[in-house]
Amino acid sequence: MKIPFFNYPALYLDQKDRLDKAINDVMIRGAYILQKDLEEFEFNLAKYCNVNHAIGVANGTDAIWLSLIAAGIGKDDDVIVPSHTYVASPASIKFVGANPILVECGYDNMMDTSSIEDAITPKTKAIMPVQLNGRTCDMDSIISIAEKFELIIIEDSAQGLGSTFKGRMAGTFGVAGTYSFYPAKVLGCFGDGGAVVTNDDEIAEKIKLLRDHGRDSNGVFKTWGVNSRLDNLHAAILLEKLKTFDDDIKKRRSIAEIYHNEIVQGDFVVLPPGPKDDSNHFDTFQNFELRAKKRDELKSFLFENGIGTIIQWGGKAVHQEEYLGLTHFKLPYTDKFFEECLMLPMNTSISDDEALYISSKINEFYDK
Numbered sequence: 001m002k003i004p005f006f007n008y009p010a011l012y013l014d015q016k017d018r019l020d021k022a023i024n025d026v027m028i029r030g031a032y033i034l035q036k037d038l039e040e041f042e043f044n045l046a047k048y049c050n051v052n053h054a055i056g057v058a059n060g061t062d063a064i065w066l067s068l069i070a071a072g073i074g075k076d077d078d079v080i081v082p083s084h085t086y087v088a089s090p091a092s093i094k095f096v097g098a099n100p101i102l103v104e105c106g107y108d109n110m111m112d113t114s115s116i117e118d119a120i121t122p123k124t125k126a127i128m129p130v131q132l133n134g135r136t137c138d139m140d141s142i143i144s145i146a147e148k149f150e151l152i153i154i155e156d157s158a159q160g161l162g163s164t165f166k167g168r169m170a171g172t173f174g175v176a177g178t179y180s181f182y183p184a185k186v187l188g189c190f191g192d193g194g195a196v197v198t199n200d201d202e203i204a205e206k207i208k209l210l211r212d213h214g215r216d217s218n219g220v221f222k223t224w225g226v227n228s229r230l231d232n233l234h235a236a237i238l239l240e241k242l243k244t245f246d247d248d249i250k251k252r253r254s255i256a257e258i259y260h261n262e263i264v265q266g267d268f269v270v271l272p273p274g275p276k277d278d279s280n281h282f283d284t285f286q287n288f289e290l291r292a293k294k295r296d297e298l299k300s301f302l303f304e305n306g307i308g309t310i311i312q313w314g315g316k317a318v319h320q321e322e323y324l325g326l327t328h329f330k331l332p333y334t335d336k337f338f339e340e341c342l343m344l345p346m347n348t349s350i351s352d353d354e355a356l357y358i359s360s361k362i363n364e365f366y367d368k
C-alpha cells in the first residue's frame with residue numbers, strides 16, 4: 001500500500017462535480033471580490049459556530065493578526081501562547097509590537113493550563129489558547145484565569161473548526177477566534193483563506209474595516225487598513241464544502257476510532273485522547289498526533305512501508321527555533337514532546353483498510 005500523509009488531489013477530485021458547479025457559477029457571474037457568496041459563507045459559518053459574526057479574511061495568520069489589532073493588543077503587551085503551535089501565532093503577536101510569552105503543552109498536546117499563571121506579568125494583556133489538532137483546550141480553566149487577572153482571550157483556532165468543549169465551539173470562547181482554510185485544514189479551500197469569529201459587534205466592525213483598506217460599505221476610509229479579503233471564489237467553494245462538513249468530521253473520527261482500537265498502547269506509544277474518551281470534548285481530528293519512543297526509527301519504518309507521516313511544524317516547537325529569539329524560554333515538557341511526536345495520515349480520503357494497515361505496521365514495529 002502507498003498512503004501519502006495528505007492526498008491533495010483528492011480534496012478536489014472526491015467532490016469534483018459539485019465543486020465545479022460552484023466554481024463555474026462564480027466565474028460566469030464574474031463575482032470575484034466581496035460578493036454575495038462571501039456574505040453567504042460568513043452568515044452560514046457564524047450560524048455553524050453559533051456566534052454573531054464571521055468575517056472572511058485572506059488566511060488564518062491574518063485572522064490572528066487582525067484580531068489582535070482589533071482587540072487593542074499592541075506595543076510591549078505580553079500575550080501568553082503555547083510553544084507547541086505554528087509560528088503564525090507568535091508571529092502575529094510580534095507584528096502588533098507585542099511579546100509572545102511561550103508556555104508548555106500538556107498530556108493531550110494542548111496548552112498546559114497549569115503553566116499559564118506563572119507566565120503572567122503586569123504587562124500581560126491576553127491569553128492565546130491554540131485549539132490544536134481539532135481539539136479544544138480546557139477552556140473552563142483558561143477563562144477562570146483570564147477573569148482573575150483581567151486578561152482577554154483570543155483563540156488561534158486555525159485547527160479547531162468543528163471541535164467543541166462542553167458543547168461550545170473552538171473559536172467562540174474569547175473576544176475573537178480565528179480559523180484557517182489552508183488546503184490541509186479540516187475545512188480546506190484551494191489556496192489560502194481564513195476567518196475571524198466573534199460575538200463582539202465592535203470587533204466585527206473593526207475586522208471588516210481592517211481587511212478592506214479601512215473602508216466601510218459607503219467607500220469611506222474610516223481607519224488605516226490592509227487588503228486581507230477572502231476571495232469570493234474561495235468563499236463559494238467553502239460554502240459548498242460547509243454543507244457536508246459534519247460528514248467529513250464523522251469520517252475523521254471513525255479513522256481515529258480505528259487507530260484507537262487497533263494500535264497497541266503502552267509507554268512506547270501514547271495516542272491522543274480518543275473520540276469517545278471524554279464527554280467534555282468533541283474532537284475533529286484535524287491531526288492525529290501521537291507520542292512514540294524511537295520516533296525517528298518508527299517514521300522510517302512506516303515510510304519504507306509506504307506510509308507518509310509528518311512531525312508537526314517541521315519538527316520544532318517555537319522556542320526551539322534558532323533565529324526567532326525565543327530560545328530563552330525553558331520548556332522541558334515540550335522539548336521531550338518534540339522528541340516523540342508524530343502525526344499519522346488523517347483525512348477524509350483514508351479508507352478503513354488503510355487505517356488498519358497503518359495500525360498493524362505500528363504494532364509490528366513494536367513487536368505487539
Ligand SMILES: *Cc1c(COP(=O)(O)O)cnc(C)c1O
Nearest residue numbers: 059060061086088158159180182
Ligand atoms: C494553519 C495554522 C495557522 C495559519 O493559518 P494560515 O491560513 O496558513 O495562515 C495558524 N495557527 C495554527 C495553529 C495553524 O495550524
